[in-house]
Amino acid sequence: MQVYVEKPKCTGCAHCFDVCPVAVFQMHDRASPDVNSDAAPAEWQWKGEHLPEVTAKWGNVQDGHHHFAEKFEGGSGGISVAVNGPSCILCQACLIECEGECIVITDDSGNTYRSVYK
Numbered sequence: 001m002q003v004y005v006e007k008p009k010c011t012g013c014a015h016c017f018d019v020c021p022v023a024v025f026q027m028h029d030r031a032s033p034d035v036n037s038d039a040a041p042a043e044w045q046w047k048g049e050h051l052p053e054v055t056a057k058w059g060n061v062q063d064g065h066h067h068f069a070e071k072f073e074g075g076s077g078g079i080s081v082a083v084n085g086p087s088c089i090l091c092q093a094c095l096i097e098c099e100g101e102c103i104v105i106t107d108d109s110g111n112t113y114r115s116v117y118k
């Protein structure tokens with residue numbers, strides 16, 4: 001299984017980190033040198049800016065998560081990195097919990113699954 005996060009859409013909610021039963025995701029501070037260390041193609045790597053439509057949707061939502069925070073602190077913030085994609089068991093938990101709708105999973109047959117927020 002290959003898993004990556006489209007970084008400019010990631011709100012830092014950490015839902016993926018919380019729900020994945022096999023620890024595919026880690027939260028990284030935005031300035032971390034490892035922030036682009038998953039399989040995301042070049043156009044979806046972190047280059048310093050979020051997509052405006054994502055910040056418009058989630059920037060003012062007060063749900064206890066540190067949306068768009070620079071650092072991962074207190075359970076949210078930073079950006080998710082799919083550091084352990086080969087362990088994915090395609091339980092789909094992350095796919096319905098991802099606020100940014102920015103998780104992409106490709107199975108060994110080449111089928112692609114994308115997150116759609118519940």
Ligand code: SF4
Pocket residue numbers: 003019020021022023024087088089090091092093094095105
């Ligand atoms: S679908 Fe894969 S990456 Fe997502 S929560 Fe389940 S095991 Fe983890």
Ligand code: SF4
Pocket residue numbers: 005009010011012013014015016017079080097098099100101102103
């Ligand atoms: S659930 Fe989606 S938006 Fe939230 S931290 Fe994970 S990848 Fe980013």
